[in-house]
Amino acid sequence: MKLILASNSPRRRQLLTDLGLAYEIRLLEVDEEFPPHLHRAEVAEYLAARKAAAYVASLAADEILLTADTIVCLGPDVLNKPANRAEAQYMLGRLQGRAHDVFTGVCLRTGDGRQVVFSDQTTVHFRSLTTAEIDYYIDTCQPYDKAGAYGAQDWLGMAAIDRLEGSYFNVMGLPTHRVWAELEKLGALATQR
Template identity: 35%
Template sequence: MKKRIILASGSPRRKELLSKFNIDFDIVQSDIPELVNDFDEPKQTAMSLAFQKANDVSQKMANGEIVIAADTIVVFKDKILGKPRNENEAFNMLSELSGKTHSVITGFAIIEAGTYNKIIDYAETIVKFKDLTSGQIKRYIKTGEYLDKAGAYAIQGFGSILVEWIKGSYWNVVGLPISKLDNVLEKYFGVRLL
């Protein structure tokens, strides 16, 4: 019998990404608050938040469902850049990232409900921004795309203009390291995305 797969995320990007593959899944959002301290260890923070979301949702399940959760953070100079609260914060973040490299880390957790079968891991991608003028940054902010985005940009949208190059998984920057996720799902949970 095929196990039910649950995506513990309200992110439209993660839903859209997972929808491209050969699995049926339901969405059940987690209620845990995303508390991030700027100076926490980034990889641990991303994995911890992903685990808390997956654990929260798996506690509500009873039939061995496979629960997948993820959390993406942007790190610059060892400091976690969260989601900007307003245009000023977005402007400051993007100005800081201009012409420099930063790291995008997605922690993910997969839990088989009602068992001790769980895997927590992360993927990291290095992103280099081109040199941006304040006019370019302001025009980008006017698109509204920065809202609800760690680091104040979306690489899959208008934000692609800001990026000079990346090293690592593109999909990780979008919010789900799909290749690594597929490896873990198949190896430990018998689930194939293809």
């Protein structure tokens, strides 16, 4: 099966490449709003499935689509991508010195109509940060395309993450271990090797 990645994330592209998977990128604009009654992992799964639904009509029978969405949760609050510097400062100010959860929802949909939706959770522990450190990170890494306003692979992740409970790759935007296992179940890896 031909793998289609519906994501503009350079981190997801790199992770699939590092897994040794061949893929094609297809991009559509999809609204990332979600119903307010959804909680934590449900939000990530809902958004991944919503993105996949936009591609259904264009999938060929021999293709499998991968869509994903990563969210950061501090308690019940969902922190998506910051719209501007003030939002990034606010989010990082809330996260510093605390533990929070990162959920990545993934949807795999085949051209013949099979669909698997799942999510993975990682708990991230941040040390306390100074205002100067937060400002430095925002100025140098421009975290506006990242849920929770940070990337684990960036300076802030290296300097502030004390420990993780779960998958590091999930925090980067794709739970690679789960993706591999689900692709294997769908029979999508036979043509990749």
